[in-house]
Amino acid sequence: xxxxxxxxxxxxxxxxxxxxxxxxxxxxxxxxxxxxxxxxxxxxxxxxxxxxxxxxxxxxxxxxxxxxxxxxxxxxxxxxxxxxxxxxxxxxxxxxxxxxxxxxxxxxxxxxxxxxxxxxxxxxxxxxxxxxxxxxxxxxxxxxxxxxxxxxxxxxxxxxxxxxxxxxxxxxxxxxxxxxxxxxxxxxxxxxxxxxxxxxxxxxxxxxxxxxxxxxxxxxxxxxxxxxxxxxxxxxxxxxxxxxxxxxxxxxxxxxxxxxxxxxxxxxxxxxxxxxxxxxxxxxxxxxxxxxxxxxxxxxxxxxxxxxxxxxxxxxxxxxxxxxxxxxxxxxxxxxxxxxxxxxxxxxxxxxxxxxxxxxxxxxxxxxxxxxxxxxxxxxxxxxxxxxxxxxxxxxxxxxxxxxxxxxxxxxxxxxxxxxxxxxxxxxxxxxxxxxxxxxxxxxxxxxxxxxxxxxxxxxxxxxxxxxxxxxxxxxxxxxxxxxxxxxxxxxxxxxxxxxxxxxxxxxxxxxxxxxxxxxxxxxx
Amino acid sequence: xxxxxxxxxxxxxxxxxxxxxxxxxxxxxxxxxxxxxxxxxxxxxxxxxxxxxxxxxxxxxxxxxxxxxxxxxxxxxxxxxxxxxxxxxxxxxxxxxxxxxxxxxxxxxxxxxxxxxxxxxxxxxxxxxxxxxxxxxxxxxxxxxxxxxxxxxxxxxxxx
Numbered sequence: 001x002x003x004x005x006x007x008x009x010x011x012x013x014x015x016x017x018x019x020x021x022x023x024x025x026x027x028x029x030x031x032x033x034x035x036x037x038x039x040x041x042x043x044x045x046x047x048x049x050x051x052x053x054x055x056x057x058x059x060x061x062x063x064x065x066x067x068x069x070x071x072x073x074x075x076x077x078x079x080x081x082x083x084x085x086x087x088x089x090x091x092x093x094x095x096x097x098x099x100x101x102x103x104x105x106x107x108x109x110x111x112x113x114x115x116x117x118x119x120x121x122x123x124x125x126x127x128x129x130x131x132x133x134x135x136x137x138x139x140x141x142x143x144x145x146x147x148x149x150x151x152x153x154x155x156x157x158x159x160x161x162x163x164x165x166x167x168x169x170x171x172x173x174x175x176x177x178x179x180x181x182x183x184x185x186x187x188x189x190x191x192x193x194x195x196x197x198x199x200x201x202x203x204x205x206x207x208x209x210x211x212x213x214x215x216x217x218x219x220x221x222x223x224x225x226x227x228x229x230x231x232x233x234x235x236x237x238x239x240x241x242x243x244x245x246x247x248x249x250x251x252x253x254x255x256x257x258x259x260x261x262x263x264x265x266x267x268x269x270x271x272x273x274x275x276x277x278x279x280x281x282x283x284x285x286x287x288x289x290x291x292x293x294x295x296x297x298x299x300x301x302x303x304x305x306x307x308x309x310x311x312x313x314x315x316x317x318x319x320x321x322x323x324x325x326x327x328x329x330x331x332x333x334x335x336x337x338x339x340x341x342x343x344x345x346x347x348x349x350x351x352x353x354x355x356x357x358x359x360x361x362x363x364x365x366x367x368x369x370x371x372x373x374x375x376x377x378x379x380x381x382x383x384x385x386x387x388x389x390x391x392x393x394x395x396x397x398x399x400x401x402x403x404x405x406x407x408x409x410x411x412x413x414x415x416x417x418x419x420x421x422x423x424x425x426x427x428x429x430x431x432x433x434x435x436x437x438x439x440x441x442x443x444x445x446x447x448x449x450x451x452x453x454x455x456x457x458x459x460x461x462x463x464x465x466x467x468x469x470x471x472x473x474x475x476x477x478x479x480x481x482x483x484x485x486x487x488x489x490x491x492x493x494x495x496x497x498x499x500x501x502x503x504x505x506x507x508x509x510x511x512x513x514x515x516x517x518x519x520x521x522x523x524x525x
Numbered sequence: 526x527x528x529x530x531x532x533x534x535x536x537x538x539x540x541x542x543x544x545x546x547x548x549x550x551x552x553x554x555x556x557x558x559x560x561x562x563x564x565x566x567x568x569x570x571x572x573x574x575x576x577x578x579x580x581x582x583x584x585x586x587x588x589x590x591x592x593x594x595x596x597x598x599x600x601x602x603x604x605x606x607x608x609x610x611x612x613x614x615x616x617x618x619x620x621x622x623x624x625x626x627x628x629x630x631x632x633x634x635x636x637x638x639x640x641x642x643x644x645x646x647x648x649x650x651x652x653x654x655x656x657x658x659x660x661x662x663x664x665x666x667x668x669x670x671x672x673x674x675x676x677x678x679x680x681x682x683x684x685x
Contacts, residue, residue: 051654
């Protein structure tokens with residue numbers, strides 16, 4: 001029995017917050033009442049990414065893309081479209097003019113390449129069968145039965161995959177170090193403590209495709225010789241936690257997790273550990289402290305966690321987005337993956353495009369795409385006819401990129417050269433009305449709050465910079481104050497213990513570099 | 526030294542603590558469960574957790590005060606939280622906080638006199654597409670302007 005059409009309701013957090021659940025229920029009830037249960041499958045999926053237009057309902061195979069749907073619209077979708085086969089014109093997304101735009105033609109999706117988000121918006125994240133139907137667990141099967149751990153590392157090396165959590169370290173190397181470490185017990189940890197304000201890709205993957213993370217963790221375990229994994233996830237993401245827990249249960253029931261996976265003799269179990277709201281826990285050594293149930297304070301590296309990590313044992317820590325790439329790399333090959341992206345940065349990157357932008361949402365683009373493409377083609381430009389001023393990437397650790405660099409192809413290296421960084425993928429667009437001094441102060445306020453207090457440069461330096469920014473925000477800063485910020489910033493970058501302190505001055509320094517005139521008036525120069 | 530007085534715990538919480546007693550890295554998970562139950566970490570319950578798990582009170586409070594998520598005092602009946610993620614900040618979260626402070630007559634991190642509302646500024650809740658966002662209890666309210674604040678609060682009390 002096959003369905004003739006599919007009605008996909010976005011169950012991402014943004015749409016859920018706008019009654020997507022009620023819409024889904026009403027469509028289900030309507031389909032039942034109309035007696036077309038055998039013809040139409042209604043699915044609540046993960047995030048479609050186009051959050052600006054939510055709640056979204058998509059009908060296949062017609063590709064009708066309904067936006068800003070309300071629970072009251074459910075009835076028309078059922079009686080008009082699903083029963084009579086006529087699209088509900090008033091709900092259709094319109095790009096330009098009056099013609100309805102089918103989902104395949106929407107500019108927001110045109111330049112996107114979806115590897116990490118391959119299943120988000122397609123499958124029911126609470127049904128492992130749907131994940132399997134879209135080539136889920138093909139990678140794991142290949143790993144367990146047709147590859148040695150060394151083969152897997154070679155494949156990862158060929159792919160060129162680098163960590164998507166911010167650092168951009170080679171995933172193959174990380175796994176290799178852990179594999180080479182000799183110990184009876186090793187661990188795999190998935191970093192899902194997405195603390196960067198303005199980034200929510202990990203949340204969407206966990207909510208929309210939790211199985212891909214579990215599959216990747218098993219592959220990692222098999223490769224390095226670990227039999228235990230932890231997913232460290234923010235407590236602020238209850239839906240993600242629930243779906244992940246559900247996915248673990250389903251995977252265990254089907255022999256895809258737990259004892260003797262797929263009859264291979266390899267066993268691997270996964271537990272969830274909750275974060276509790278500490279940005280510094282995104283730093284891997286602090287994260288491990290937190291998994292151990294302690295205060296999340298970073299420790300000096302080396303030794304790196306790959307050699308001495310959780311409870312002193314070799315531990316691979318990968319972030320959600322990195323892991324989501326791995327099953328696909330094994331299925332399609334490292335060579336295939338390496339053809340996407342730029343010379344130094346292979347594959348795609350997921351960005352949360354937000355702020356002063358027409359199409360805010362979650363996008364996945366090949367590395368090497370320009371900011372102009374992202375902001376003006378995918379993002380649809382700046383609202384209300386305002387001028388673009390800057391975009392902040394890398395969150396509180398990153399910097400501002402200005403209009404003159406809009407055509408730079410972006411990857412790990414180019415962003416660093418521009419005084420920013422890839423970070424976890426927040427991309428916050430600012431228009432002509434936004435004060436760069438205020439934005440820098442906002443970020444410093446954040447890192448001052450989140451500094452764990454262990455090392456002096458971060459604890460005191462951050463506060464000093466914040467105070468000086470406050471002086472500038474009030475219009476009282478002097479050239480001397482400006483130079484003081486630069487001096488303290490330079491010290492913090494070289495002498496802080498962990499990544500948080502080393503990068504905390506970036507928003508201030510880059511705003512001074514690009515928008516010096518906002519700091520100093522003619523009298524204060 | 527662990528406190529000697531005993532505090533009755535609800536059965537569900539007691540059995541959770543028993544399950545986790547000997548598992549490594551249990552403290553944060555137990556604190557989450559306590560807070561889930563009471564809305565905060567009551568002192569007597571924290572003492573009881575120490576007694577049952579042999580975790581030192583200094584360690585428990587060290588952790589509880591390190592993380593933003595844990596509260597040591599009871600929240601209001603409704604928890605109003607303004608998202609302070611960057612997207613929300615740029616789109617006017619500050620004005621929302623201001624409006625809420627005035628309407629509720631309470632400072633950030635405070636509880637109204639009638640204990641109906643507590644007001645917080647929180648870290649990015651990950652709904653940046655809906656910025657600015659206010660969470661009331663577990664519900665997300667997006668694209669909210671200061672003019673929508675009164676209706677939001679009224680709705681809370683209507684549902685009581």
